[in-house]
Amino acid sequence: MFNFLMPTYYYRTVFDLPDSFWRDNGIKGVLFDIDNTLEPYATELPSDRTVTLFEILKAQGIKTAIISNNHKERVERFAAPLKAEYYYESLKPKTENVFKAIENMGLKREEVVIIGDQLFTDIWCGSRAGIRSIFVERLSDDESAFIRFKRAIEIPFVKKISRKGYGKI
Ligand SMILES: [Mg+2]
Structure with missing residues (x-):
């Protein structure tokens, strides 16, 4: 039950993923919240470590897109320095923009x-x-x-995930 809330992988932050993660796992496209x-x-703007992460991905030939539930101005402004495709007001867990991005x-x-x-937005969407x-x-x-309300409901699921430790779930 509730398997739709179980991610495939769990890491502390996106910056903790090893550079080889993508290639090792056969990933050619990444959809970022x-x-x-x-x-x-x-x-408002991406930090140096975010810019670096997108550069690392680009250097490896991996495609990136931003799929956000936030509004147009926020997402457009954030995506510009990253030169990334972006989708705003995505209403995740709705999948429409995910499918558009994969197709593009x-x-x-x-x-x-x-x-x-x-979990109830990004992971369920996946x-x-x-x-x-x-x-x-x-x-x-x-x-x-x-979001704090959703966090409260997430607690037992996050506990279950964190017991498994970082890496593949
Ligand atoms: Mg988020």
Whole structure:
């Protein structure tokens, strides 16, 4: 039960993944959440480590896209310095933008992974789309009342995931 909330991989942050992770796992496309995955909500622009991560992926020939539930201005402004494809107001766990992104990448579902910090948003979206997912711990506690509500429901599932430890679940 609740297998749709189980990610394929679990890491502390996206920056803790080894550079060889993508190639080792046959990943050719990465769908990123922004808020609390790449940067906290209040951070308008990508930090150097995010820029570096996107450069590492590009150097390995891996395609990237940003799939955010946030509004157009936030997502557009954030994606510009990364020169990444972006999709805003995605309503994850809705899968529409995930499928659009995979199609634009010209990849197969099994070659793509979604990364995010919320089980009921990012990980569920990955399960619904039939793609692999990476669950990461949130970068800050600065969240809306609705997200804090979802966090409360997530607790038993996060415990189950964290008991397995970092890496493949
Ligand atoms: Mg998020």
